[in-house]
Amino acid sequence: MNTTLIFLQQYWWFIISLLGGLLVFLLFVQGGQSLLFSFGKNEQEQRMLLNLTGRKWEFTFTTLVTFGGAFFASFPLFYSTSFGGAYWVWMLILLSFILQAVSYEFQSHKGNVLGNKVYRCFLVFNGFAAPILLGTAIGTFFNGASFVVDKGAILSASMPVISYWTTPWHGLEAVANPWNVALGLAVFFLARILGTLYFLQSVSEPSIMERCRRSLLPSTLLFLLFFLAFVVHILFATGLAVDPTNGTIYPEAYKYLHNLMALPAVALTFVVGVLCVLTGIIRTLISSTYIRGIWWTGIGTVLTVLALFLIAGYNHTAYYPSVVDMQSSLTISNSSSSLFTLKVMAWVSLIIPFVLGYIIYAWRSIDTTRMNADELKNEGHY
Amino acid sequence: MNETIDPSLIDWSRAQFALTAMYHWLFVPLTLGLGLIMALMETAYYVTEDLFWKRTVKFWMKLFGINFAIGVATGIILEFEFGTNWSNYSWFVGDIFGAPLAIEGILAFFMESTFVAVMYFGWNKVSKKFHLASTWLTTIGATLSAWWILVANAWMQYPVGMEFNPDTVRNEMNDFLAVAFSPVAVNKFIHTVLSGWVLGAAFVAGISFWFLLKKRETEFAVASLKIAAWFGLIASVLCAIAGDGSAYNVGRVQPMKLAAMEALYEGHTRQGLIALGVVNPDKEAYNDSTPPVLLKLEIPNMLSWLVGRDIQTFVPGIKDIIDGGYPTTNGLALSAAEKMKKGRIAIDALAHYREAVTEGDKERAQLNRNLLKENYPYFGYGYLNKPEELIPNVPLNFYAFRIMVGLGGYFILFFALVLVACYKNKWLSGKFLQWVGILTIPLAYIAGEAGWIVSEAGRQPWAIQDVLPNSAAISRLDVSSVQTTFFVFVVLFAVLLLAEIRIMLREIKKGPEGESH
Numbered sequence: 001m002n003t004t005l006i007f008l009q010q011y012w013w014f015i016i017s018l019l020g021g022l023l024v025f026l027l028f029v030q031g032g033q034s035l036l037f038s039f040g041k042n043e044q045e046q047r048m049l050l051n052l053t054g055r056k057w058e059f060t061f062t063t064l065v066t067f068g069g070a071f072f073a074s075f076p077l078f079y080s081t082s083f084g085g086a087y088w089v090w091m092l093i094l095l096s097f098i099l100q101a102v103s104y105e106f107q108s109h110k111g112n113v114l115g116n117k118v119y120r121c122f123l124v125f126n127g128f129a130a131p132i133l134l135g136t137a138i139g140t141f142f143n144g145a146s147f148v149v150d151k152g153a154i155l156s157a158s159m160p161v162i163s164y165w166t167t168p169w170h171g172l173e174a175v176a177n178p179w180n181v182a183l184g185l186a187v188f189f190l191a192r193i194l195g196t197l198y199f200l201q202s203v204s205e206p207s208i209m210e211r212c213r214r215s216l217l218p219s220t221l222l223f224l225l226f227f228l229a230f231v232v233h234i235l236f237a238t239g240l241a242v243d244p245t246n247g248t249i250y251p252e253a254y255k256y257l258h259n260l261m262a263l264p265a266v267a268l269t270f271v272v273g274v275l276c277v278l279t280g281i282i283r284t285l286i287s288s289t290y291i292r293g294i295w296w297t298g299i300g301t302v303l304t305v306l307a308l309f310l311i312a313g314y315n316h317t318a319y320y321p322s323v324v325d326m327q328s329s330l331t332i333s334n335s336s337s338s339l340f341t342l343k344v345m346a347w348v349s350l351i352i353p354f355v356l357g358y359i360i361y362a363w364r365s366i367d368t369t370r371m372n373a374d375e376l377k378n379e380g381h382y
Numbered sequence: 383m384n385e386t387i388d389p390s391l392i393d394w395s396r397a398q399f400a401l402t403a404m405y406h407w408l409f410v411p412l413t414l415g416l417g418l419i420m421a422l423m424e425t426a427y428y429v430t431e432d433l434f435w436k437r438t439v440k441f442w443m444k445l446f447g448i449n450f451a452i453g454v455a456t457g458i459i460l461e462f463e464f465g466t467n468w469s470n471y472s473w474f475v476g477d478i479f480g481a482p483l484a485i486e487g488i489l490a491f492f493m494e495s496t497f498v499a500v501m502y503f504g505w506n507k508v509s510k511k512f513h514l515a516s517t518w519l520t521t522i523g524a525t526l527s528a529w530w531i532l533v534a535n536a537w538m539q540y541p542v543g544m545e546f547n548p549d550t551v552r553n554e555m556n557d558f559l560a561v562a563f564s565p566v567a568v569n570k571f572i573h574t575v576l577s578g579w580v581l582g583a584a585f586v587a588g589i590s591f592w593f594l595l596k597k598r599e600t601e602f603a604v605a606s607l608k609i610a611a612w613f614g615l616i617a618s619v620l621c622a623i624a625g626d627g628s629a630y631n632v633g634r635v636q637p638m639k640l641a642a643m644e645a646l647y648e649g650h651t652r653q654g655l656i657a658l659g660v661v662n663p664d665k666e667a668y669n670d671s672t673p674p675v676l677l678k679l680e681i682p683n684m685l686s687w688l689v690g691r692d693i694q695t696f697v698p699g700i701k702d703i704i705d706g707g708y709p710t711t712n713g714l715a716l717s718a719a720e721k722m723k724k725g726r727i728a729i730d731a732l733a734h735y736r737e738a739v740t741e742g743d744k745e746r747a748q749l750n751r752n753l754l755k756e757n758y759p760y761f762g763y764g765y766l767n768k769p770e771e772l773i774p775n776v777p778l779n780f781y782a783f784r785i786m787v788g789l790g791g792y793f794i795l796f797f798a799l800v801l802v803a804c805y806k807n808k809w810l811s812g813k814f815l816q817w818v819g820i821l822t823i824p825l826a827y828i829a830g831e832a833g834w835i836v837s838e839a840g841r842q843p844w845a846i847q848d849v850l851p852n853s854a855a856i857s858r859l860d861v862s863s864v865q866t867t868f869f870v871f872v873v874l875f876a877v878l879l880l881a882e883i884r885i886m887l888r889e890i891k892k893g894p895e896g897e898s899h
């Protein structure tokens with residue numbers, strides 16, 4: 001096989017993984033939303049919190065859209081198989097994000113038909129649903145999904161659809177696998193930790209800071225419980241491997257463990273990532289004045305998720321295993337775009353550092369002061 | 383699961399996409415048009431340092447924000463739906479179609495969402511210059527995003543820069559610049575963005591007239607009106623010119639769409655353009671002798687000129703396209719039946735090619751590969767059952783086209799009149815003009831939606847012109863699933879629209895806030 005193509009497939013899997021990592025980090029917005037009513041006990045406090053996540057929600061949203069677009073462009077077979085098959089999961093994720101996008105603006109205006117409270121509940125709903133569902137969906141990268149891909153179907157005029165789902169649940173069956181749910185809950189509690197740490201850094205209202213600090217430990221314990229369960233599970237799990245010479249897919253015991261051993265840089269990224277996540281949390285827990293934990297834990301999240309995605313796809317692994325027809329499983333080589341498209345997209349990807357640069361610049365320029373009653377009065381938008 | 387596609391699945395999938403796309407289009411043009419007007423106003427503030435402009439800009443920005451949120455919310459639905467409801471499409475052309483979508487995210491959406499945050503939260507935090515830059519960048523980001531998504535749409539109407547790969551069973555991109563700068567894409571971008579500017583101008587003008595009607599905020603209203611009138615006049619003239627370019631393109635690359643827009647069944651040279659008319663409901667078959675349009679008022683020779691820039695150009699009608707045999711630049715046109723036959727040959731050749739490859743029969747593989755390549759331009763026709771499937775909904779296209787163009791003419795007159803009125807202040811206080819101004823707002827929305835109807839309903843049955851019909855583009859789902867999501871969207875959209883309108887009206891009634899000088 002063409003080495004440039006192999007390189008570009010790896011490169012694009014790396015970009016997708018990185019975007020996935022950034023997306024999970026940015027779910028601090030959702031984590032924060034899910035805590036709206038626990039941290040905000042009155043109107044003023046709730047508005048403070050809303051103004052804090054409200055100035056960041058668009059980044060998460062845009063990252064999700066870009067993650068989807070980049071996945072589509074680089075691995076279109078995944079997009080068509082998973083979106084068209086796991087219909088309900090994607091529709092629910094979509095719904096929760098639609099509600100989020102309107103709710104910040106609408107809850108702050110009178111005349112919004114449903115009342116402020118309902119829009120705030122929508123934000124809480126998105127806060128729960130998005131991390132849990134996205135996490136569960138990522139779980140299927142390891143635990144598999146029920147689909148068949150048959151490119152020959154295109155020849156049939158009466159049923160030309162090349163990939164289809166084999167359960168009528170269209171994706172909802174993913175929750176029947178406890179390991180998917182474990183990852184969903186791990187992502188959810190991680191998002192809450194990140195949300196809490198974000199508030200701690202951005203708020204100077206003592207009552208809210210107090211609640212943040214108190215909730216950190218329980219969220220951390222729950223996160224660790226689900227996260228470790230998932231990690232231990234995949235280390236012992238049998239994964240699907242692909243024979244690079246002929247594309248045949250076969251089961252391999254301890255596949256993900258082998259991947260970690262075969263890819264020391266990824267293993268290191270994973271370990272450093274987890275340590276960073278813990279460092280941010282622990283430093284916040286032991287010092288009552290430390291407020292910068294979001295950066296440690298945030299960067300740690302990006303690295304950990306990046307590493308998880310990489311072991312799902314690198315080293316000749318099927319990143320989207322089919323539990324009903326093994327040979328239908330998707331790998332980065334059988335599901336990618338053409339060499340030409342990957343090349344064009346690789347050129348486009350060179351703009352990403354520049355985009356990150358202006359995001360950081362703009363982000364910092366509006367985060368100069370911490371949120372309190374005065375700041376809310378002068379600068380509150382929502 | 384059944385092994386044939388339920389036709390109602392196609393209908394419901396289309397209905398859902400049409401619903402979300404048309405709903406999305408209620409919000410996007412205002413983002414494009416109002417965004418630019420705001421940027422111009424903030425530039426006035428930056429240059430003059432007059433607080434009047436800051437107050438003015440902040441008022442329009444508030445309305446922009448309400449509209450922006452729901453535009454963003456509905457945009458993501460379309461991106462998801464390509465996968466959820468059109469999964470075969472996503473595979474068959476994802477190699478080409480995915481790229482503009484990804485580029486849109488990387489290049490445009492981040493710009494928009496980063497700087498919109500500065501625009502709202504940065505008034506007292508960043509320098510005036512940076513704030514102004516942010517307002518401009520928000521608008522530029524929105525416009526760039528329109529560019530990429532319209533590139534994607536144009537490509538479906540006029541697929542270029544690609545080749546079918548029988549090994550991967552999909553189309554693959556081989557010329558990015560041909561995709562990104564195809565003449566259809568360029569023209570579509572210009573016409574569509576300008577239509578957003580027209581709408582933005584109509585919105586600002588209408589609301590300013592409302593303040594005049596209420597005798598409130600006169601200085602603010604007149605200043606806003608002046609900008610809207612200039613901007614609207616320029617945009618509507620350019621929009622009409624670009625619309626002429628669109629029609630020219632349609633005539634070249636989608637003759638069936640043009641024929642449907644004109645309800646033209648039997649074409650001629652020196653073909654006239656119907657200015658007004660009624661589609662004859664009694665016409666049943668494309669080849670019966672019932673006249674298709676009643677009470678028609680025609681501009682002689684105009685359609686031939688529009689399509690070929692020459693009155694001697696032959697414009698094929700629906701019957702001509704189905705029966706073939708008329709002259710084109712590539713010789714005589716094939717009939718629909720011949721195209722369907724070639725499409726089937728292409729599909730069969732693909733099947734034989736795949737068999738031969740599995741059997742290792744190189745010669746047979748090559749033979750079929752060549753056969754496939756030769757007949758590929760008609761590939762999509764192989765999925766059709768009868769030639770009539772090629773005919774889009776004629777009355778819908780006919781009327782939608784006339785509504786858009788008619789309103790396009792009206793907007794030019796309207797903005798010209800308002801502009802004159804702005805300089806003859808007396809006219810502005812007349813109730814008649816004020817009411818006309820207010821009622822022009824919904825007309826701008828109607829024109830834009832009518833435009834999309836022409837563009838999308840006109841290309842039926844194709845998801846990708848000549849390459850993939852809708853029936854082969856869908857996801858294999860139960861009809862009931864799509865029905866469920868359709869109705870969820872209907873309810874959600876209705877509630878959100880109501881909320882949006884009420885919030886807008888309330889904010890408008892409140893008027894601009896803060897000190898003015």
Ligand code: HEM
Binds near residue numbers: 571574829
């Ligand atoms: C005044 C003369 C106008 C002409 C001759 C004209 C012509 C056209 C044509 C032929 C199309 C179909 C293009 C395609 O299928 O690719 C189109 C589409 C469209 N038009 Fe117009 N139009 C005019 C005015 C307007 C106005 C005033 C608006 C809105 C304010 C508008 C909004 C649209 C939109 C949104 C589309 C769909 C997007 C696109 O295909 O460009 N048009 N127009």
